[in-house]
Amino acid sequence: MANRPVHFIWLLDCSYSMLGEKIGQLNYAIREAVPEMRAVADDNPAAQLLLRTLTFSTTAQWHHKDPVPVDDFVWQDVQVDGTTNLGEALHVVAAELRTPPMPQRALKPVLALVSDGVPTDDWKAGLKAIDETPWGRKAVRMAIAIGTDADRSVLQEFLGNPELQPLDANSPKQLAAAIRWASTAAVKAASQPVAGSATTKVTQPPYAPPVLDDDDDDVW
Template sequence: MTIGDFVAKAAKPLPVIVLADVSGSMAQDGKIEALNDALKSMVSSFAEEGRLNAEIQLGLITFGMTVRDHLPLTPAHKIDGIQRLDANGPTPMGAAFDRVTQLLEDKEIIPSRAYRPVVILLSDGHPTDDMRGPFERLASSERASKATRLSLSIGSDANEAVLRDFSNDPEAPLFFAHDAKDIRNFFRAVTMSVCARSRSAKPNSPVKIEYRPGDDDDDLLELDL
């Protein structure tokens, strides 16, 4: 057994799951292109992190024409790119909530030794299916209820009430993206936070983010961990 094998087995998973709205409206104003770019950068940054304390894993569930595991939960250093997202269809957010609850409750995919998962919801519209029941199951289930939930409201037509209810971190209220640039900046801030958490002596600490819509891409985003 090599030292690399020992480190890989010793590190606990730190799951990050993105729930991405890919409905037809995301095709407008460069939103889906910005999301593709942001996810690519997130994967690259996660893959570069060490794995002494925590192994960052990334999963992507998309909801539009269908709800699907666009990227099954995978250690970031093993991800060889993400198939680009296309925007079409309605906004079946409730079905996406049910899918992420199933994932979080599956001990074969997310073992009990894993650190607290981070679930990121982003949407630019209103749910087109029943989401109240699925959300209640997500918020009350044994393991899924312990995940840190963040949400990003994109544009002026997003359902802010639903997105605000989804977020459960008092240090991270509902975030807003006014344009495509803000989507990239939000993902950059979350990426920095998760990477810092993975290096922390206490990776289960809540994610705390300082994010300001309208910042230039090159501006330093403040982080409080």
């Protein structure tokens, strides 16, 4: 069977509240997760894993605009700037989930949202735009809440499935674990052929963040 693409899109909160350790640990965690994503892709030869990154702060912009095969993907650190325009980011992604530019024979795309705060624009309109695209409804969605200030209700609505929960990342150790788990679990789920209707649910395998202990230098 010919390779079918799996489009994996990171949506990363790069607002000023991510300044300092949070953005540094996010860059580190994704960079370290890429080799594990390659390993998962190697285990699913019928799927071609393509990565890209969208950042959102005062504006939403592509950090890696063109889909890059995972074997060729090189992480480039993101930087912080401004507010939290999640709605704009979701609109930008929605435009990529139409056919075209998405090929008809693609596998389920992956949307992985990471945020530590509260959206500062109309995020509901952006989410509606994604939900109105066939590929948006089929997408495997992951969400990571960084720290206690993250709006988990927004992330829960983004997931669009009451059986799924945002992943908690309240320390550098938990963020690294959440990024690694979301990357690999999502790729495994997306690499299976689309079956059933556009509303087919994705079941999230069990996940538990590492327990905070006295060795954790920072708790967010």
